[in-house]
Amino acid sequence: MEILIKGGRVINPADGFDAVCDVYVANGKVQKIGENISVSSDALVIDATNKIVAPGLIDMHCHLREPGQEYKEDIKSGTQAAAMGGFTSVACMPNTSPVLDNAALIEFVKNKAEKEGSVHVWPIGAISKGQKGEQLAEIGDMRAAGAVAVSDDGHPVSNPELMRRALEYAGMFDTLVISHCEELSLAGGFMNEGAVATRLGLKGIPNAAEEVQVARDVIIAGELKKRIHIAHVSTEGSVEIVRQAKRRGIRVTAETCPHYFTLTEDAVEGFNTNAKMNPPLRTQKDVEAIIAGLADGTIDAIATDHAPHHEDEKDVEFAAALNGIVGLETALPLGITYLVKENKLTLVELLKHMTSLPADILGIKKGRLAESEDADIVIFDVETPYEVDVTSFASKSKNSPYHSYQLYGKVAYTLVDGKIVVNEGKLQA
Ligand SMILES: [Zn+2]
Ligand SMILES: [Zn+2]
Known part of the structure; x- marks a missing residue:
């Protein structure tokens, strides 16, 4: 599957890379990071405008x-x-x-x-x-x-x-x-x-x-x-x-x-x-x-x-x-x-x-968002607050002291090996 993550603030903490640009993912790897990447029309496009794209x-x-x-x-x-x-x-x-x-x-x-x-x-x-x-x-x-x-x-x-x-x-x-x-x-x-x-x-x-x-x-x-x-x-x-x-x-x-x-x-x-x-x-x-x-x-x-x-x-x-x-x-x-x-x-x-x-x-080869690295990626929002609801947790257990806290940083997408696992804040069926 090909995925184009468009227009997010892309951060690679290991080398300090931090820029608004696109990330192109195919075959489980990050193929390209740059501005205005154009790809085939088969690629799925994720609009990451105003979101953070990170490892x-x-x-x-x-x-x-x-x-x-x-x-x-x-x-x-x-x-x-x-x-x-x-x-x-x-x-x-x-x-x-x-x-x-x-x-x-x-x-x-x-x-x-x-x-x-x-x-x-x-x-x-x-x-x-x-x-x-x-x-x-x-x-x-x-x-x-x-x-x-x-x-x-x-x-x-x-x-x-x-x-x-x-x-x-x-x-x-x-x-x-x-x-x-x-x-x-x-x-x-x-x-x-x-x-x-x-x-x-x-x-x-x-x-x-x-x-x-x-x-x-x-x-x-x-x-x-x-x-x-x-x-x-x-x-x-x-x-x-x-x-x-x-x-x-x-x-x-x-x-x-x-x-x-x-x-x-x-x-x-x-x-x-x-x-x-x-x-x-x-x-x-x-x-x-x-x-x-x-x-x-x-x-x-x-x-x-x-x-x-x-x-x-x-x-x-x-x-x-x-x-x-x-x-x-x-x-x-x-x-x-x-x-x-x-x-x-x-x-x-x-x-x-x-x-x-x-x-x-x-000692694992992970934690980078850079070309040729595994496409393990998180996309999240730091601007919109949301309320923690432990009843919505995917975990079987709900023992959290943070129920009903107002927090920033809700995850919108999680990609593992180039596959979407969390899609618009929900587990991909
Ligand atoms: Zn311990
Ligand atoms: Zn422990």
């Missing part, structure tokens, strides 16, 4: 819940949610049931995604067998089967010696290690430690619960000269540790999530279980530090940590509610509304955190 977004951290928890999400629904949010590649975490800790399961996810997925799926394997934090998983075999990284996400690697061996072993296969930093002996609470927790009578989680492990991991990675990636950075102290480590030449990268730059612990007021996550929502000071970290490049990627849960798992007393929120369908609009419209980042900078930077960390 499809890359989410380096989501939970698709398959195998084992398909009542929350599966590869089909999760990748549909991704496409609706403008993502064309997602890396999914291995805390499924069973845990993705061997090559056969990595292949299962890849095959299933090939058949049923709306976007590209890049599985992440476990660091330890069963994510139990005891024995290393077969990282080399998983890498060979297509795992882009390893992580025990959902659980920390509590034993520093195991993390050290994981970095050494994964490093032999140039495999990225993603660390969910949480010192469990400090983390036995339900929300951020502070005034709100005290008022609500909930046990708090201090910033140190995250920061001591961020510090530990950059120290170990630095000593070994291996790569480490810090998942879902939520605190001012973590940002500062990563900033200092980068200055010292340690090979550390980091991600944060939209909820850590848009919400504070105040969102928990009224015992809102859709504001319960791990790490917890912090304070305004932390939010500002996260934004500063994105602005100066300390934080590389914006990931969703899309964590679907069934209504019954959230509609319980706060302490018993499961952690996490769905994020694929609101990430880009939250970035545009809270970072670009507030003049914290330029649109090109925001998109870089959501395209080329995460692609490069994962």
Whole structure:
């Protein structure tokens, strides 16, 4: 199929290209970018006037819940949610049931995604067998089967010696290690430690619960000269540790999530279980530090940590509610509304955190909008506000704190390998 995307503001964040022009797509690739491209009359024309045309977004951290928890999400629904949010590649975490800790399961996810997925799926394997934090998983075999990284996400690697061996072993296969930093002996609470927790009578989680492990991991990675990636950075102290480590030449990268730059612990007021996550929502000071970290490049990627849960798992007393929120369908609009419209980042900078930077960390040849690249493209509107309606989400789960928010940046089209997956804001039948 041939597609001509006409008259949009075309942005390639990797090299800063930013111009109003046309994009011609055929055979799954971007064939030409330029002004007034003329093509055969068979080509489908998408009018992108007053819209942004950018590389499809890359989410380096989501939970698709398959195998084992398909009542929350599966590869089909999760990748549909991704496409609706403008993502064309997602890396999914291995805390499924069973845990993705061997090559056969990595292949299962890849095959299933090939058949049923709306976007590209890049599985992440476990660091330890069963994510139990005891024995290393077969990282080399998983890498060979297509795992882009390893992580025990959902659980920390509590034993520093195991993390050290994981970095050494994964490093032999140039495999990225993603660390969910949480010192469990400090983390036995339900929300951020502070005034709100005290008022609500909930046990708090201090910033140190995250920061001591961020510090530990950059120290170990630095000593070994291996790569480490810090998942879902939520605190001012973590940002500062990563900033200092980068200055010292340690090979550390980091991600944060939209909820850590848009919400504070105040969102928990009224015992809102859709504001319960791990790490917890912090304070305004932390939010500002996260934004500063994105602005100066300390934080590389914006990931969703899309964590679907069934209504019954959230509609319980706060302490018993499961952690996490769905994020694929609101990430880009939250970035545009809270970072670009507030003049914290330029649109090109925001998109870089959501395209080329995460692609490069994962080592996948994605995240570019340029001639001869794969035609994974998102087209969205930054001028017209819309109201978030969780009931319209393609995700099976609706656990989002952003219901009825007015945001900018609704996705109009998503193309994957040159095929239209989202058409005028709706999934292509
Ligand atoms: Zn995590
Ligand atoms: Zn996660």
